[in-house]
Amino acid sequence: MIASKANRIVNAARGAPVIEFGLRRAQGEDAALLGARASYIAGFSGTSNVKAGIEFDIPLSGTHAHSFVMSFKDELSAFRAYAKTFPNNPTLLIDTYDVEQGARNAAIVAHELQEKGFKLKAVRIDSDPLAENSDLVRKILDEENLQYVGIFATNDLNEYKINSLQGHHVSGYGVGTENITCKPVSAISGVYKLVEDEDGAKIKLSKCKKTYPGKKQVYRIFDADGLFDHDILALESETIEGAPLLEKVVENGIRVSPRRSVHEIRDYALHQVSLLPEEKRSIDSQSKYETIPSAGLVALTESLSKQFGGQ
């Protein structure tokens, strides 16, 4: 669920790195941890969740808070203190008081770092209007010959807001709340239903909630360009031309397929998404990916509907 949302966000960012910032807004600690992992697999570049970074070997990345700036007598003193502690590629949050003056203060610190052989990596803007703010800040940084300093945007971002920032000067995104809670779809309507046991295939029949009976395999069908065209949901006993998607992981309580690293899973996931036709990947796509039941599955569903109907 989170991986699907995260991948939409990554696609909207069109190559700009997206960092996972959701810890404080996740619905619990394990949601934050596993959500950071799912986001990385879906193409995020890193997380600010230190435990997730250590536990799952995900690149760590983050910035400081407004409260850090507010604990100093003025913003410039805060920036200097932060750059002194983290001289290697720091990111400075520039909108505690005023984003324009914040950009100028960051430029002062960038030049001071340069003199010591270090580089300011980016400034972070956390308040609207992000589009106009990014343009203003880019202008100030360019005037100061700081073309290499990036502009990192945060502020309740999602795939639609990121899309609307295209054409402005944001070079990276931090995404928290909307991704880690998977707004607006905070749960998948998946359920456990019995499809088969030692007595054979089973079916559930209530109105609008019919299930497909029997042990199944899913086959993927490709188009002439080698892209995903549709899937066929079939009985395991049927012979279907297509790539089977379900593979056995555990047999008799023992793992029979190798464990994959988070990086291998990420590479696999991003390759699979790249095989989805462009019109199905766009964030406002109305084009649904089809899954078609096989002839055998339709026949079994019909015969069991008769057998179990009205008992």
Added chain:
Amino acid sequence: MIASKANRIVNAARGAPVIEFGLRRAQGEDAALLGARASYIAGFSGTSNVKAGIEFDIPLSGTHAHSFVMSFKDELSAFRAYAKTFPNNPTLLIDTYDVEQGARNAAIVAHELQEKGFKLKAVRIDSDPLAENSDLVRKILDEENLQYVGIFATNDLNEYKINSLQGHHVSGYGVGTENITCKPVSAISGVYKLVEDEDGAKIKLSKCKKTYPGKKQVYRIFDADGLFDHDILALESETIEGAPLLEKVVENGIRVSPRRSVHEIRDYALHQVSLLPEEKRSIDSQSKYETIPSAGLVALTESLSKQFGGQ
């Protein structure tokens, strides 16, 4: 957050018991556990989350799944087996195949239990149309002289759907997904900002995201009927007529206010909600509860805005 959502649901149920069914859809295990606790505090009558029941002393309640029915050769055999194992006030799920026939099968088992000195507590309906289904099932049970058997409804319920079932024959509700993930508001936009340190009060100024500086107290103002009228957000140093809401819990690392049981917290919460005017409690209320900054807070905000502005 969950408690607020849960209380809206409880209010919509107008006295009918609501059971928390969210474990499988919560965003992680600790979200399920703490969400069950929050729901109970907000007025739910129990939970199907066994760990939450044991850990927090919340009443446990639940029913069986469709897969239980499907694992038998027919529905009646499944109901008989369930009633044999749980003869004390069981609830039978009657819509695996056909809700009308399910109600008749449940009636057979209810009479069989009666002969043995036990009682069927309720039947559960988990599919739409819930309103019509509940009316149909009530009629069947009444014809069978089973007026005491309740009708328990589930199926992606929320406060609006429960409200629309008023006037039909549902006597209890099970609520999962929508409550435990707090749809559609899956996160509160609360943030940590520094308001005061040893150097005095602090403020954050970026556009649309200004903070109120200084150490505060919140005072509640009551109307002539003793109901909540509005709150005043004031500096701790101000003298305001009203009931102070913030109380000290920890001092120098030591708890200074007594720990309260989940039942005491629940009683307190429900009493407080009862003091909210009816028009603010209704689920489609447009009437906002007001919090007004005090004169002292407004003055401090203005003076700090000047001090920290444009630095």
